[in-house]
Amino acid sequence: MAKLLDQWHAEHVVFARLLDLFDTQIAAFHDGERPNYELMTDIVDYLRRYGDSFHHPREDAAFGRLVARDPDMRLPVNRLLQEHRVIARASDELLERLGEIADDVMTTRSDVEMAAATYLVYYRHHLATEERRVMPRARDLLSEEDWAAAQAATPEAPDPLTDADFSDHYRELRQYLAQHAKR
Ligand SMILES: [Fe+2]
Numbered sequence: 021m022a023k024l025l026d027q028w029h030a031e032h033v034v035f036a037r038l039l040d041l042f043d044t045q046i047a048a049f050h051d052g053e054r055p056n057y058e059l060m061t062d063i064v065d066y067l068r069r070y071g072d073s074f075h076h077p078r079e080d081a082a083f084g085r086l087v088a089r090d091p092d093m094r095l096p097v098n099r100l101l102q103e104h105r106v107i108a109r110a111s112d113e114l115l116e117r118l119g120e121i122a123d124d125v126m127t128t129r130s131d132v133e134m135a136a137a138t139y140l141v142y143y144r145h146h147l148a149t150e151e152r153r154v155m156p157r158a159r160d161l162l163s164e165e166d167w168a169a170a171q172a173a174t175p176e177a178p179d180p181l182t183d184a185d186f187s188d189h190y191r192e193l194r195q196y197l198a199q200h201a202k203r
């Protein structure tokens with residue numbers, strides 16, 4: 021059942037790639053160019069919906085059990101669980117700023133850049149901590165029963181980025197990823 025770890029790692033690779041892509045758009049924005057706002061919104065919205073609804077709740081369940089197996093993991097795990105909430109809040113804030121730009125509502129450049137920087141810093145640090153510090157311990161210590169509980173924390177859900185049934189979702193993002201698949 022440690023296959024969940026493999027799935028998480030694969031998802032982290034995708035998440036990191038999306039954060040890098042978002043970063044290139046923010047860099048364009050910073051330089052006064054017009055970034056692809058639809059693509060930026062797709063990225064944050066995808067991570068908000070898929071990440072927060074399916075990826076994070078299973079981690080919450082698995083990491084909670086890890087603390088029971090190794091009390092030394094309490095501090096790093098508590099931070100990760102808190103970061104799941106902070107990332108969700110930062111995503112909402114960022115989506116709001118991007119929505120203001122789309123609606124031509126007055127929003128300052130620095131507000132957008134600040135929301136983006138907070139989001140990127142938190143998310144990247146979060147992924148790195150999980151990969152380096154927590155997932156290896158989970159692989160060593162969690163039992164089949166622990167993994168089954170983590171799996172059961174959310175229902176099975178297709179990934180809207182890869183599932184054909186979602187062809188109308190995240191059109192801009194899917195198109196971009198398809199065009200840049202070989203990079
Ligand atoms: Fe996480």
Ligand SMILES: [Fe+2]
Binds near residue numbers: 028075079147150
């Ligand atoms: Fe994760």
